[in-house]
Amino acid sequence: MHFLLFPLFAAAVIIIVKFAYSVIWLPYAIQRHFKAQGLAGPGYRPITGNAAETSRLFARAQSKKLEAAGGGIFGHRDVVARVSPSYYEWARVYGKTFLFWFGVRPRVAISSPEDVKEVMLNTSGSFGEVRFNPLSKLLFGQGLVGLQGETWALHRRIISQAFNMERVKEWVPEIVSCTTKMLEKLEGIRAEREEFEIDAHREMHDVSADVISKTTLGSSFEEGKRIFALQDQQTHLVAQALANVYIPGFRFLPTKKNRERARLEKETRDSIRALIKRRNGRVGGSSRNLIDLLMSPYKNQDGVEEKLGVEEVIDECKTFYFAGKETTANLLSFALLLLANHHEWQDKAREEVTRVIGRGKPLGADNLSDLKILNLIIQETLRMYPPAVLLLREATKKVKLGRLEIPIGTQFYVPLIGIHYDIEVWGEDAHEFNPLRFNEPSKHLAAYFPFGMGHRICVGQNLAIVEAKIVLAMIIRNYSFVLSSTYVHAPFHFISLMPQYGAQLVFRKAF
Numbered sequence: 149m150h151f152l153l154f155p156l157f158a159a160a161v162i163i164i165v166k167f168a169y170s171v172i173w174l175p176y177a178i179q180r181h182f183k184a185q186g187l188a189g190p191g192y193r194p195i196t197g198n199a200a201e202t203s204r205l206f207a208r209a210q211s212k213k214l215e216a217a218g219g220g221i222f223g224h225r226d227v228v229a230r231v232s233p234s235y236y237e238w239a240r241v242y243g244k245t246f247l248f249w250f251g252v253r254p255r256v257a258i259s260s261p262e263d264v265k266e267v268m269l270n271t272s273g274s275f276g277e278v279r280f281n282p283l284s285k286l287l288f289g290q291g292l293v294g295l296q297g298e299t300w301a302l303h304r305r306i307i308s309q310a311f312n313m314e315r316v317k318e319w320v321p322e323i324v325s326c327t328t329k330m331l332e333k334l335e336g337i338r339a340e341r342e343e344f345e346i347d348a349h350r351e352m353h354d355v356s357a358d359v360i361s362k363t364t365l366g367s368s369f370e371e372g373k374r375i376f377a378l379q380d381q382q383t384h385l386v387a388q389a390l391a392n393v394y395i396p397g398f399r400f401l402p403t404k405k406n407r408e409r410a411r412l413e414k415e416t417r418d419s420i421r422a423l424i425k426r427r428n429g430r431v432g433g434s435s436r437n438l439i440d441l442l443m444s445p446y447k448n449q450d451g452v453e454e455k456l457g458v459e460e461v462i463d464e465c466k467t468f469y470f471a472g473k474e475t476t477a478n479l480l481s482f483a484l485l486l487l488a489n490h491h492e493w494q495d496k497a498r499e500e501v502t503r504v505i506g507r508g509k510p511l512g513a514d515n516l517s518d519l520k521i522l523n524l525i526i527q528e529t530l531r532m533y534p535p536a537v538l539l540l541r542e543a544t545k546k547v548k549l550g551r552l553e554i555p556i557g558t559q560f561y562v563p564l565i566g567i568h569y570d571i572e573v574w575g576e577d578a579h580e581f582n583p584l585r586f587n588e589p590s591k592h593l594a595a596y597f598p599f600g601m602g603h604r605i606c607v608g609q610n611l612a613i614v615e616a617k618i619v620l621a622m623i624i625r626n627y628s629f630v631l632s633s634t635y636v637h638a639p640f641h642f643i644s645l646m647p648q649y650g651a652q653l654v655f656r657k658a659f
């Protein structure tokens with residue numbers, strides 16, 4: 149009998165030893181390895197890493213009194229402390245390069261432009277993308293954001309040509325029409341009154357969703373509404389799961405949340421598939437939308453024909469809905485808030501917009517490059533309130549970074565927002581809104597990168613900038629706006645950076 153028990157006993161011992169090795173021996177050995185090289189940080193705690201400390205710092209940051217608009221002005225000094233409290237606190241205590249723990253995973257925070265450049269731009273394959281928690285696939289499917297290797301390269305080639313500037317300019321009439329619809333809604337709310345208050349954040353979400361629906365599927369927000377509603381529900385469920393350390397295989401258990409996630413996934417895919425089918429059934433119409441571009445074969449530089457299948461296109465649609473809507477909506481909301489807070493810049497932008505486009509004429513693609521002040525404002529907004537707050541990479545082999553020997557599997561935490569506020573790079577006025585700083589030649593390639601850098605740089609950045617210019621120009625031309633006394637300045641990181649309690653603004657007709 150006990151010779152039967154022996155293999156079981158041996159298997160149990162092996163599992164326990166392996167577990168102890170990966171959650172105790174290895175992390176402490178890595179910690180000693182970094183300590184010997186002078187790299188400090190909050191100490192490792194078995195299994196959960198620094199999760200408890202992160203939650204404590206986050207709760208403390210959230211409980212701090214927020215700046216109510218009251219007198220109409222808010223400051224930017226505490227943005228990094230509120231948005232990335234653990235990075236802020238640990239950088240203060242251990243210096244800007246430090247070691248911390250995401251579960252059993254070592255993460256090295258890096259912020260010197262040299263290190264950031266090396267990790268983001270190195271082409272040797274030593275620094276790869278962090279493999280996503282499988283649950284995040286529910287948000288962007290097997291789309292570009294989550295793909296790796298050859299499949300990623302194929303999708304990237306096809307998608308990049310669909311997003312080049314010439315193509316994006318062809319969408320200007322669609323973007324103008326989405327913005328006109330939003331302005332008509334605002335006029336309805338105004339109802340002949342002198343001034344009226346809105347939560348501009350909500351309006352920016354709707355217009356951004358409308359633009360993504362039109363450019364991606366050639367359908368309106370109303371048609372794509374169901375998909376956004378499903379994606380929003382999925383985002384909340386996935387975000388809850390991502391906040392915790394992932395236990396392999398957990399997603400297959402038939403828990404209530406797992407079943408809900410699976411239902412949302414199926415319904416989202418079915419809805420996108422139905423929209424594609426409906427599109428294919430339509431006679432004529434423009435073929436400028438992304439879906440049509442992705443599904444029509446194109447020849448790559450070797451003359452080989454490449455195209456994506458329906459299921460791959462569905463994955464990319466999910467990615468665009470996810471990566472394109474929130475980010476651009478949040479950029480627009482913060483730009484409006486900053487202009488409401490810094491009226492002199494709002495006046496300058498309005499003067500430029502009326503000079504370049506005139507008061508009544510429709511905005512055209514040719515006007516975009518003349519909106520120079522607006523461009524500076526958008527760049528400064530992306531510096532101070534970047535929708536993507538941090539980036540992650542991972543050492544795919546043993547590598548050297550500066551003087552540090554980095555073991556395979558170490559992750560790199562690139563605190564994009566922390567770097568955007570670094571006074572060593574930006575000067576003593578790093579916490580002040582000053583669009584003119586972008587008039588000067590770029591300070592450092594790796595000190596400003598709201599769209600990332602290297603081969604994974606944002607594929608949708610042309611669309612985001614063109615959309616931001618059009619929406620802001622058309623709002624500024626029609627209305628002047630100030631912060632409402634109900635506005636509370638609370639930048640908040642939930643997947644992307646957003647104003648936590650909305651963007652309450654009081655609008656008046658500009659002329």
Ligand code: HEM
Nearest residue numbers: 292468471472475476479535536599600604606607608612
């Ligand atoms: C203000 C708006 C936006 C910001 C700040 C932004 C930011 C970023 C950043 C920082 C990355 C790089 C992530 C990394 O290196 O790990 C990225 C990638 C990406 N973005 Fe954006 N994005 C914006 C708008 C958009 C739009 C409008 C779309 C599409 C409709 C889009 C689609 C993507 C995709 C597909 C990727 C993955 C690229 C790849 O891995 O090859 N983004 N974005």
